[in-house]
Amino acid sequence: MKLDVKICGLSTPETLAAALARGASHVGFVHFAKSPRHLDVAAMADHVGSVAGRAETVIVTVDPDDDLVTRFATEIRPDWLQLHGKESPERVAAIKASTGLKIMKALPIAEAADLAAIADYLNVADRLLLDSRRPKGSNLPGGNGVAFDWRILAGLDPAPPYMLSGGIDADNVVDAIRSARPSGIDVSSGVESAPGVKDVGRIHSFFDALDRLRMEEPARKARAS
Numbered sequence: 387m388k389l390d391v392k393i394c395g396l397s398t399p400e401t402l403a404a405a406l407a408r409g410a411s412h413v414g415f416v417h418f419a420k421s422p423r424h425l426d427v428a429a430m431a432d433h434v435g436s437v438a439g440r441a442e443t444v445i446v447t448v449d450p451d452d453d454l455v456t457r458f459a460t461e462i463r464p465d466w467l468q469l470h471g472k473e474s475p476e477r478v479a480a481i482k483a484s485t486g487l488k489i490m491k492a493l494p495i496a497e498a499a500d501l502a503a504i505a506d507y508l509n510v511a512d513r514l515l516l517d518s519r520r521p522k523g524s525n526l527p528g529g530n531g532v533a534f535d536w537r538i539l540a541g542l543d544p545a546p547p548y549m550l551s552g553g554i555d556a557d558n559v560v561d562a563i564r565s566a567r568p569s570g571i572d573v574s575s576g577v578e579s580a581p582g583v584k585d586v587g588r589i590h591s592f593f594d595a596l597d598r599l600r601m602e603e604p605a606r607k608a609r610a611s
């Protein structure tokens with residue numbers, strides 16, 4: 387089972403090291419002032435530099451202006467920019483062209499009608515991230531630790547390669563993967579002990595759940611056939 391795993395909103399060397407040691411394919415750093423996970427450009431550059439090719443690096447940003455996009459591309463040089471705001475398909479294409487970076491476009495999903503946006507971004511973004519819609523009262527467009535009904539995604543035919551996020555943790559990740567069949571899974575709040583505080587033990591528990599799934603999957607497939 388090939389599944390990318392992104393641990394997002396990292397901010398300490400210890401938790402970054404745990405994510406890398408357990409085989410995260412992507413590690414993410416958030417630049418959004420209202421977020422408890424916010425890092426400035428210099429701190430993100432340090433973390434990205436320390437990854438040294440062991441995983442793909444992702445900068446999460448919300449409706450960045452051109453100056454900020456240029457700073458990400460020149461001062462951090464991550465593998466990916468995750469655009470988590472209201473960026474139009476044209477804006478996504480312009481950011482991709484100006485930076486040469488891979489773009490992950492986050493789309494908010496609450497009901498089946500929200501899947502219509504996928505077609506608008508499919509050919510401009512390198513990957514889509516299907517995340518929960520911002521809950522009422524939250525000032526964060528992501529990182530709210532709230533899941534949506536993954537069964538909505540069963541209607542995607544064919545399903546584009548996408549990462550699934552929103553309220554995923556060690557307890558529900560197996561159900562999320564079996565329900566939605568994403569090509570990647572993205573977790574932030576679900577490996578925290580408090581908002582913005584990543585927890586090494588919870589990171590291990592998360593990967594332990596994925597390891598159990600990988601062990602069980604062949605027998606499950608055999609029973610189903």
Ligand SMILES: O=C(O)c1ccccc1N[C@@H]1O[C@H](COP(=O)(O)O)[C@@H](O)[C@H]1O
Pocket residue numbers: 394395414416418421422423446447448470517526527528529530531532551552553554572573574575576
């Ligand atoms: O984490 C944040 O604070 C954040 C701020 C602004 C945009 C996105 C943000 N987080 C991303 O949202 C998804 C889902 O997170 P969660 O697992 O539900 O907590 C993930 O990609 C976060 O990095």
